[in-house]
Amino acid sequence: MGLPSGGTAASSSAVVGEQPASKPWYAGRPQPPESGWERVLELFRKDELNSYPEETVNICKATFTAGIIGLVYGGIPGFLNAKKRYIQQSDAEMYYNRLDAVQSAHRAALRGFIRYGWRWSWRVAAFVAIFNTVSISLSVYRDKSSLSHFVAAGVSQQEDW
Numbered sequence: 001m002g003l004p005s006g007g008t009a010a011s012s013s014a015v016v017g018e019q020p021a022s023k024p025w026y027a028g029r030p031q032p033p034e035s036g037w038e039r040v041l042e043l044f045r046k047d048e049l050n051s052y053p054e055e056t057v058n059i060c061k062a063t064f065t066a067g068i069i070g071l072v073y074g075g076i077p078g079f080l081n082a083k084k085r086y087i088q089q090s091d092a093e094m095y096y097n098r099l100d101a102v103q104s105a106h107r108a109a110l111r112g113f114i115r116y117g118w119r120w121s122w123r124v125a126a127f128v129a130i131f132n133t134v135s136i137s138l139s140v141y142r143d144k145s146s147l148s149h150f151v152a153a154g155v156s157q158q159e160d161w
Contacts, residue, residue: 036141043140055140059132067125074120075113082112131157 043056051057086108095101135153139145 036143039140039143040137043137055136059129059136062132063125063129066128067121070121070124071117073124075117078116079109079113082115083109085112127157 043053046052083105086105090104093101093104095104131153134156135149138149138152142149
């Protein structure tokens with residue numbers, strides 16, 4: 001028994017099982033944005049599913065990751081330096097036992113980790129956020145990706161820092 005369209009059941013199931021090609025980022029909107037500024041503004045607007053565009057989410061993920069990396073990058077040397085400095089400066093202190101002395105050194109080291117880790121964390125996160133925002137905004141504005149966008153983002157960071 002054939003289908004009304006003249007095809008077979010096997011060919012129609014293959015067509016039903018196929019996934020359509022990925023939709024463009026402006027799918028579901030009446031028309032794609034025409035000007036560059038409209039495309040850039042679309043980066044910061046939620047869609048009908050109440051979610052931000054993939055580029056915006058990637059900027060946030062990269063910023064968070066950079067903050068964690070900056071925390072570790074600045075925190076480990078701060079931890080070691082603060083612990084060494086505490087041990088050098090507390091030679092004559094009296095402690096109740098060895099555990100009390102070790103805990104005091106670790107508390108000082110943890111303060112160093114937080115202090116220097118925070119300093120590096122927010123700076124690296126701000127650098128990555130601004131760099132990625134400038135680069136992606138230029139790519140969206142011009143509707144193409146180019147090496148010059150990364151150069152422009154780097155130049156903008158050189159002036160900031």
